[in-house]
Amino acid sequence: MTVIKRNNVRLMGNRTDPVLLFAHGFGCNQYMWDAVASAFSGNTYQILFDYVGSGQSDLRSYSFERYATLDGYAQDILEICEAIGVERDVIFIGHSVSCSIGVLAALARPNLFRDMIFLGPSPCFLNDPPHYFGGFERSDLEGLLALMNQNYVGWAEYLAPVVAGSGNDEQITGELSDSFCSTDPIIAQHFAKATFFADNREDFAKLTVPSLILQHQDDALAGVAVGEYLHKQLKNSQYKLLDVTGHAAHMSHPGLVVSAISEYFTERNIL
Amino acid sequence: MTVIKRNNVRLMGNRTDPVLLFAHGFGCNQYMWDAVASAFSGNTYQILFDYVGSGQSDLRSYSFERYATLDGYAQDILEICEAIGVERDVIFIGHSVSCSIGVLAALARPNLFRDMIFLGPSPCFLNDPPHYFGGFERSDLEGLLALMNQNYVGWAEYLAPVVAGSGNDEQITGELSDSFCSTDPIIAQHFAKATFFADNREDFAKLTVPSLILQHQDDALAGVAVGEYLHKQLKNSQYKLLDVTGHAAHMSHPGLVVSAISEYFTERNIL
Numbered sequence: 001m002t003v004i005k006r007n008n009v010r011l012m013g014n015r016t017d018p019v020l021l022f023a024h025g026f027g028c029n030q031y032m033w034d035a036v037a038s039a040f041s042g043n044t045y046q047i048l049f050d051y052v053g054s055g056q057s058d059l060r061s062y063s064f065e066r067y068a069t070l071d072g073y074a075q076d077i078l079e080i081c082e083a084i085g086v087e088r089d090v091i092f093i094g095h096s097v098s099c100s101i102g103v104l105a106a107l108a109r110p111n112l113f114r115d116m117i118f119l120g121p122s123p124c125f126l127n128d129p130p131h132y133f134g135g136f137e138r139s140d141l142e143g144l145l146a147l148m149n150q151n152y153v154g155w156a157e158y159l160a161p162v163v164a165g166s167g168n169d170e171q172i173t174g175e176l177s178d179s180f181c182s183t184d185p186i187i188a189q190h191f192a193k194a195t196f197f198a199d200n201r202e203d204f205a206k207l208t209v210p211s212l213i214l215q216h217q218d219d220a221l222a223g224v225a226v227g228e229y230l231h232k233q234l235k236n237s238q239y240k241l242l243d244v245t246g247h248a249a250h251m252s253h254p255g256l257v258v259s260a261i262s263e264y265f266t267e268r269n270i271l
Numbered sequence: 272m273t274v275i276k277r278n279n280v281r282l283m284g285n286r287t288d289p290v291l292l293f294a295h296g297f298g299c300n301q302y303m304w305d306a307v308a309s310a311f312s313g314n315t316y317q318i319l320f321d322y323v324g325s326g327q328s329d330l331r332s333y334s335f336e337r338y339a340t341l342d343g344y345a346q347d348i349l350e351i352c353e354a355i356g357v358e359r360d361v362i363f364i365g366h367s368v369s370c371s372i373g374v375l376a377a378l379a380r381p382n383l384f385r386d387m388i389f390l391g392p393s394p395c396f397l398n399d400p401p402h403y404f405g406g407f408e409r410s411d412l413e414g415l416l417a418l419m420n421q422n423y424v425g426w427a428e429y430l431a432p433v434v435a436g437s438g439n440d441e442q443i444t445g446e447l448s449d450s451f452c453s454t455d456p457i458i459a460q461h462f463a464k465a466t467f468f469a470d471n472r473e474d475f476a477k478l479t480v481p482s483l484i485l486q487h488q489d490d491a492l493a494g495v496a497v498g499e500y501l502h503k504q505l506k507n508s509q510y511k512l513l514d515v516t517g518h519a520a521h522m523s524h525p526g527l528v529v530s531a532i533s534e535y536f537t538e539r540n541i542l
Contacts, residue, residue, distance in 0.1 A: 001356065002353070002354055002355065002356040004275065004282070004354060004355050004356060005286075005355060005356025005357075006356075008286050009282060010282050010283060010284070011275070011280060011281050011282045011283075012281060012282075012283055013281070014302075014327070015276075015279050015327055016327060031285075056285070056286055056287060082273070083273055083275060083354075084273065084275050084276060085272060085273040085275060085276025085277075086276075
């Protein structure tokens with residue numbers, strides 16, 4: 001099994017152009033980036049993939065040990081870059097938990113990323129008063145995991161509209177729900193545990209790669225307080241609040257995401 | 272150096288869809304297939320690449336020994352499929368000398384290709400009277416090689432309009448000429464020798480993979496007699512004459528090429 005097949009890697013565009021690597025979130029897949037990615041086709045080289053256990057990746061390559069923490073997912077990213085032969089100056093674009101995964105990859109391979117775009121990042125979902133409010137109590141997250149275990153479809157139908165955001169196109173809720181439901185439930189639970197109980201606050205604080213935080217205005221999973229916290233912690237960050245409800249602006253408001261990234265690219269002389 | 276980077280491999284579409292592998296001709300590159308490939312985006316998985324020594328491949332990977340014959344180029348195709356993890360049922364779409372290269376790959380790996388599309392194929396450029404007329408005497412081809420050696424740009428400016436076809440969009444002549452000129456002259460000569468003096472008539476005769484021959488009506492490099500010869504030799508071929516002048520219908524008349532391939536795909540239950 002090659003890494004290219006294992007992670008269902010797609011490569012688009014011209015190799016000599018700036019390299020964008022798009023990383024999807026929990027329960028999602030690479031195709032959810034398509035509306036944003038296609039706006040940058042023509043003058044970028046694009047890498048899209050599914051984490052092992054997600055999307056159309058090879059399930060036989062899944063390991064409960066390797067993917068027990070986000071480091072296993074960061075390893076996927078490093079191995080994909082190695083298989084393609086990109087070694088530096090990649091522009092990382094991640095959604096949700098992939099922001100943390102990207103930071104782990106960046107710390108492991110200091111020159112790999114030139115810039116990082118974080119859409120809806122959260123370094124830690126758990127509250128840690130008095131200084132950090134991730135938005136959830138441990139009992140909330142354990143309740144969600146119990147629901148996943150008891151009634152996987154019910155859980156998917158609860159979470160999909162939360163991620164999509166109320167008032168947005170219902171098609172997005174459907175796409176998310178389909179994606180959740182097409183993920184192996186046991187693997188999804190394992191990924192959910194790794195995601196919900198991760199605490200990567202110190203990792204974000206170590207990052208020196210310039211970054212852009214794209215924060216959803218009204219996001220039940222990663223609220224404004226979390227984005228503002230990260231902006232303070234990160235050494236070279238810019239912060240942009242998107243007037244979006246939900247946790248998936250790349251799907252619900254791709255135009256806003258594209259224009260925020262484009263502005264950043266212009267300022268950073270990337271495009 | 273990974274194969275993916277070495278051959279500047281692009282992968283597009285959904286891995287579970289029918290797999291199309293596009294192979295470019297001498298002095299050309301993968302982007303010349305874009306107009307045809309894009310017509311099949313959405314419901315196919317597409318593999319595009321540059322042979323080592325062509326396009327944006329890695330020149331450091333070039334070997335005069337390996338690429339002295341077309342077998343070295345066939346090896347590129349086999350290694351690309353291996354790196355991606357596709358093992359069977361690929362639909363091969365080749366232009367010009369890539370048709371012969373594809374046949375060599377097909378004979379080496381019997382289940383790799385499900386169908387083969389040949390645009391402007393020629394199993395042998397040399398005349399071999401009284402039964403075969405490839406279109407060229409040895410002295411013609413040696414003259415072309417001498418011109419390449421003495422005046423590479425002059426050779427490119429001679430050949431580009433011949434391939435593009437008179438009366439077609441001048442932009443295509445320019446694109447071909449640029450591609451010829453951006454190829455390393457020493458490598459181009461070596462590839463030209465391997466192409467001009469190849470005789471793969473017996474290899475085509477051994478092929479059992481179903482195929483479609485797309486023959487240009489007025490082609491100074493691979494004339495109608497060559498296409499008709501191949502159609503007789505091939506075991507499972509269909510033959511379609513395109514009302515096109517030149518040797519590059521995928522560039523000059525992509526719509527005709529797309530519609531011929533689409534008809535074939537429908538008939539063969541591919542799409």
